[in-house]
Amino acid sequence: MSSDNKDAEPLVVMRNISKRFGGVQALSQVNLDAYAGEVLAIVGDNGAGKSTLIKILTGVYQPTEGEIFVGGEKLVMNSHSDAIDQGIDAVYQTLALADHLDPAANMFLGNELTRSFLGIPTLDNKKMRTETERVLFERLGVRLRSLDVPTASLSGGQRQAVAIARAVYHEGLRVLVMDEPTAALGPQETARTLKLIKTLKEQGLVVILISHSLDDVFEVADRVHVQRRGKCAGVVKVADSSQQDVLGLIVGAEEAA
Amino acid sequence: MATTTHPGTPMKLSERIEPFLAIIGPMVMILAILLFMGVAEPARYFRLSNLNLILLDAALYMPMAMAMTFVITQRGIDLSIGSIAALSSIVMAFLIKQYGFSTPIAIAFALMLGALFGLINGLVITKFKVPDLIGTLAMDLVYRGLALVIAKGLVLARFPDLMTDIGRGQIPGFIPVPVVIGLLTMALGYWLLKKTYFGRYTVAIGSNPEAAEMTGIAVDRYKIYAYVLMGASAALAGVMLTGKLNAIQATSAPYFNLHVIAAVVVGGTSLFGGRASMLGSLAGVLLLSMMINALVTLRIEFFWQSVASGVVIVSSVALYTWLQKKDRDGAKGFVAGLTTPESLRLLRLCGLIGGGLLLLLLIGSLLSGAPVASG
Numbered sequence: 179m180s181s182d183n184k185d186a187e188p189l190v191v192m193r194n195i196s197k198r199f200g201g202v203q204a205l206s207q208v209n210l211d212a213y214a215g216e217v218l219a220i221v222g223d224n225g226a227g228k229s230t231l232i233k234i235l236t237g238v239y240q241p242t243e244g245e246i247f248v249g250g251e252k253l254v255m256n257s258h259s260d261a262i263d264q265g266i267d268a269v270y271q272t273l274a275l276a277d278h279l280d281p282a283a284n285m286f287l288g289n290e291l292t293r294s295f296l297g298i299p300t301l302d303n304k305k306m307r308t309e310t311e312r313v314l315f316e317r318l319g320v321r322l323r324s325l326d327v328p329t330a331s332l333s334g335g336q337r338q339a340v341a342i343a344r345a346v347y348h349e350g351l352r353v354l355v356m357d358e359p360t361a362a363l364g365p366q367e368t369a370r371t372l373k374l375i376k377t378l379k380e381q382g383l384v385v386i387l388i389s390h391s392l393d394d395v396f397e398v399a400d401r402v403h404v405q406r407r408g409k410c411a412g413v414v415k416v417a418d419s420s421q422q423d424v425l426g427l428i429v430g431a432e433e434a435a
Numbered sequence: 436m437a438t439t440t441h442p443g444t445p446m447k448l449s450e451r452i453e454p455f456l457a458i459i460g461p462m463v464m465i466l467a468i469l470l471f472m473g474v475a476e477p478a479r480y481f482r483l484s485n486l487n488l489i490l491l492d493a494a495l496y497m498p499m500a501m502a503m504t505f506v507i508t509q510r511g512i513d514l515s516i517g518s519i520a521a522l523s524s525i526v527m528a529f530l531i532k533q534y535g536f537s538t539p540i541a542i543a544f545a546l547m548l549g550a551l552f553g554l555i556n557g558l559v560i561t562k563f564k565v566p567d568l569i570g571t572l573a574m575d576l577v578y579r580g581l582a583l584v585i586a587k588g589l590v591l592a593r594f595p596d597l598m599t600d601i602g603r604g605q606i607p608g609f610i611p612v613p614v615v616i617g618l619l620t621m622a623l624g625y626w627l628l629k630k631t632y633f634g635r636y637t638v639a640i641g642s643n644p645e646a647a648e649m650t651g652i653a654v655d656r657y658k659i660y661a662y663v664l665m666g667a668s669a670a671l672a673g674v675m676l677t678g679k680l681n682a683i684q685a686t687s688a689p690y691f692n693l694h695v696i697a698a699v700v701v702g703g704t705s706l707f708g709g710r711a712s713m714l715g716s717l718a719g720v721l722l723l724s725m726m727i728n729a730l731v732t733l734r735i736e737f738f739w740q741s742v743a744s745g746v747v748i749v750s751s752v753a754l755y756t757w758l759q760k761k762d763r764d765g766a767k768g769f770v771a772g773l774t775t776p777e778s779l780r781l782l783r784l785c786g787l788i789g790g791g792l793l794l795l796l797l798i799g800s801l802l803s804g805a806p807v808a809s810g
Contacts, residue, residue: 272646274646274650275643275646276639276642276646276647276709277642278641278710279638283635283639287639287646288647288650288651288652290632299631299632301630301631301635
């Protein structure tokens with residue numbers, strides 16, 4: 179169901195994207211395709227334009243030039259919340275969790291379920307808790323020992339799961355961008371997070387993974403989009419290339435040769 | 436689908452008691468005071484009339500402690516509440532005494548005025564980007580100054596019955612009216628904290644401001660809400676104080692700020708944000724009132740109250756910080772900690788200052804002549 183099916187239309191199409199910050203050309207004429215049910219990794223050196231590219235996809239930045247199509251429809255997004263409305267969300271490395279609140283409160287942060295009490299909207303903590311339990315288990319296969327603890331007391335992988343659950347709770351989610359999800363994790367937690375990514379992919383999402391770890395990329399991604407100096411240096415399939423090939427694209431070895 | 440049940444480590448004792456920490460702290464101290472007074476002055480301390488006095492005193496601080504819990508949980512602070520209380524009640528007193536306003540309208544006006552002052556504080560902090568400590572300290576000068584401008588040195592006294600009922604009325608066979616008001620505000624605070632957007636976002640903002648911003652919470656607006664609540668609560672306390680004393684002047688309520696902050700912090704609400712305990716704040720208010728009443732009962736000079744409040748703030752913040760410290764690896768204990776090179780340098784500094792003081796006292800007393808009367 180991944181990119182093996184060449185006839186399938188890509189769900190996400192970014193065409194000729196350029197972005198200038200004052201005099202700095204952060205991106206020039208970048209194309210990106212991503213298919214439903216695949217993990218597309220974006221790799222590249224610092225300053226290669228990875229973050230700019232995904233911030234354009236998630237509506238944080240607006241491209242200087244270029245167009246974005248999702249599901250064949252052209253999108254103009256002026257803010258991150260526009261992107262969320264279009265089913266595009268991101269999980270950042272910092273996870274954006276409030277450590278003192280419990281997992282349910284974090285999952286619904288900014289999007290709380292309420293019920294009316296004498297005409298005043300009050301938080302429906304019970305429903306948020308059961309929904310959190312359901313989404314964590316059904317979508318991510320994660321069961322927490324207790325939902326009654328501050329998020330600070332969870333492990334790195336569990337915190338990641340809560341942050342992902344927040345994104346996937348939105349029914350219309352089609353594209354999930356994950357920015358360096360394993361950067362701060364130990365080997366065991368990294369393995370669990372990669373497993374979560376595979377689970378999401380099997381559910382038909384486009385997962386766009388930004389990572390510095392080629393090991394992780396080759397473990398979980400289907401294709402790799404290499405950014406170099408603001409341009410796309412190449413897109414390779416994980417199945418028929420090696421880490422050496424990708425490394426070569428990142429540092430520009432072919433160009434030099 | 437694969438199921439990964441993350442095997443967590445079993446709950447440690449410290450984790451398990453953590454939610455109750457806020458209550459345990461002040462409860463232990465309250466028990467300590469009860470025990471001590473039970474030995475030292477049982478007859479006078481546990482008299483019903485004295486317990487009533489303690490409750491009356493505590494009631495005054497309950498609305499402010501409730502609101503301050505929100506402000507502090509958001510990593511804020513408000514040092515202007517004493518002046519807001521004074522200025523709002525001075526205006527209210529003038530409306531009643533000089534302009535013949537009916538008491539309920541004047542009281543409502545005072546509460547709205549307090550809310551307005553809170554709004555100004557909130558705008559100064561969020562829109563003009565003045566740090567809360569400096570911003571509210573400066574506004575404290577403004578409000579206090581305005582109160583002095585309006586009232587000069589006047590003491591406005593003798594108000595209608597409604598006012599004194601609010602301040603010191605007694606429900607027959609039950610608790611005083613102000614205690615009912617105080618407890619109602621605490622209950623309102625508990626509900627706000629647990630059940631509303633305002634409470635939820637207050638904790639989120641204090642816990643992780645960047646995350647709150649990223650999830651689309653209007654951080655500035657919810658901060659302003661907290662200061663508005665604070666201002667209105669301070670004004671309510673001002674009204675209650677006016678009723679209690681049946682008098683008000685521009686210099687009233689000078690110690691509100693630190694007293695309220697002490698009560699909230701003793702109750703386990705963290706000055707570093709994100710951890711709120713409304714029950715703890717209530718316990719903190721009771722603790723402080725009991726402590727001050729104990730000092731009075733023991734006939735200790737009034738000025739020691741200020742010393743006691745300060746010591747309580749510092750020791751409780753230090754205690755909570757120490758309890759919160761997750762990682763004590765490498766710290767081999769107190770004595771070992773003292774022998775590191777850096778600690779030795781600090782010890783030397785302590786010795787130097789202490790020794791200097793002693794030396795100066797010694798030289799001074801050797802060279803001293805006959806005492807001279809001042810003035």
